[in-house]
Amino acid sequence: MKVTSLAVLATAQLAAAHFGLEYPEWRFDTLSGDERYSQWEYPCAGVPAGTGNRTEWPLTGGSIKLELHHAWSYVFVNLGLGENATVFNYTLTPSLYNTTGNGTYCLPQLPLPTNLKVNDGDLASLQVITADYKGTSLYNCADIVFRSSAKALSGDDCKSNNVTGGFVAAATQGSDDDSKNDTTSGGNNQGSGAAHIGGANTMVLSSVVGLALAFVYGLGL
Numbered sequence: 001m002k003v004t005s006l007a008v009l010a011t012a013q014l015a016a017a018h019f020g021l022e023y024p025e026w027r028f029d030t031l032s033g034d035e036r037y038s039q040w041e042y043p044c045a046g047v048p049a050g051t052g053n054r055t056e057w058p059l060t061g062g063s064i065k066l067e068l069h070h071a072w073s074y075v076f077v078n079l080g081l082g083e084n085a086t087v088f089n090y091t092l093t094p095s096l097y098n099t100t101g102n103g104t105y106c107l108p109q110l111p112l113p114t115n116l117k118v119n120d121g122d123l124a125s126l127q128v129i130t131a132d133y134k135g136t137s138l139y140n141c142a143d144i145v146f147r148s149s150a151k152a153l154s155g156d157d158c159k160s161n162n163v164t165g166g167f168v169a170a171a172t173q174g175s176d177d178d179s180k181n182d183t184t185s186g187g188n189n190q191g192s193g194a195a196h197i198g199g200a201n202t203m204v205l206s207s208v209v210g211l212a213l214a215f216v217y218g219l220g221l
């Protein structure tokens with residue numbers, strides 16, 4: 001009985017937490033309920049490269065448009081080079097990116113990292129990850145081709161609705177005690193940082209529930 005209700009809860013929570021990648025066009029509509037694919041699956045929800053269309057993206061970086069279903073999410077955007085990227089070793093979100101709200105989020109231009117130089121015709125894939133504060137993550141990928149003629153989305157094509165976002169200021173990321181550099185505390189800084197966000201008790205409880213849900217879901221479905 002307990003397991004059944006947990007499983008139902010887990011499924012409801014999954015539907016609410018999944019996200020859509022509207023631009024660049026994702027490899028596959030992983031919200032469609034197609035059982036071959038799951039947004040839980042690293043690195044690209046189980047969707048192979050080349051399943052969808054390849055979008056032309058500007059050489060200096062382009063737009064990202066997401067459909068977010070959670071009250072808030074951390075968003076990570078990574079890039080892998082080649083026709084069939086399996087290593088997403090360039091990040092377009094070099095610090096924590098937080099979005100608040102439930103709806104459409106469009107970022108007009110996400111610049112490429114300075115150590116990445118691309119040429120017209122280069123193939124790549126973008127990996128978009130959304131996560132909550134427990135690190136529970138969902139994945140979608142989009143295949144792109146860099147084009148000098150491509151333009152970032154603008155105006156009506158890149159409107160956000162009910163979602164705001166931005167990089168979390170460095171000052172709020174770490175411990176609130178700057179003198180406590182992590183040499184003696186044995187890696188506890190991360191834990192205390194997370195506790196400040198959610199409150200220690202909430203965090204522990206949610207983690208236990210999250211683990212239970214993940215376990216039930218992994219076993220049951």
Ligand SMILES: *[C@@H]1O[C@H](CO)[C@@H](O)[C@H](O)[C@H]1NC(C)=O
Pocket residue numbers: 025027028051052053
């Ligand atoms: C690729 O784009 C074409 C034309 O816009 C569209 O008809 C097709 O459904 C797209 N394919 C996928 C897999 O989304």
Ligand SMILES: *[C@@H]1O[C@H](CO)[C@@H](O)[C@H](O)[C@H]1NC(C)=O
Pocket residue numbers: 016069070071102103
């Ligand atoms: C997000 O919005 C939809 C419809 O606009 C609503 O049904 C849903 O409950 C909302 N979810 C959250 C987490 O606010």
Ligand SMILES: *[C@@H]1O[C@H](CO)[C@@H](O)[C@H](O)[C@H]1NC(C)=O
Pocket residue numbers: 070071072100101102103162
């Ligand atoms: C906007 O997002 C908040 C947070 O997720 C949600 O509670 C609210 O229902 C959303 N409003 C609309 C109009 O979707």
Ligand SMILES: *[C@@H]1O[C@H](CO)[C@@H](O)[C@H](O)[C@H]1NC(C)=O
Pocket residue numbers: 049050084086
């Ligand atoms: C892409 O790479 C994966 C993993 O290395 C491999 O299994 C797959 O066959 C490759 N697909 C193509 C079209 O090369």
Ligand SMILES: *[C@@H]1O[C@H](CO)[C@@H](O)[C@H](O)[C@H]1NC(C)=O
Pocket residue numbers: 081087089090
């Ligand atoms: C990223 O991985 C590719 C192989 O997929 C490699 O060619 C490239 O040098 C790597 N770049 C960095 C910055 O690690």
Ligand SMILES: *[C@@H]1O[C@H](CO)[C@@H](O)[C@H](O)[C@H]1NC(C)=O
Pocket residue numbers: 071072098099100168172197
């Ligand atoms: C991210 O945004 C949510 C909602 O606004 C907020 O509760 C949370 O503390 C933020 N995370 C950080 C690290 O600022």
Ligand SMILES: *[C@@H]1O[C@H](CO)[C@@H](O)[C@H](O)[C@H]1NC(C)=O
Pocket residue numbers: 178179180181
């Ligand atoms: C903590 O470590 C960072 C990175 O090594 C350094 O830049 C900073 O000055 C240190 N802060 C203190 C108070 O020691």
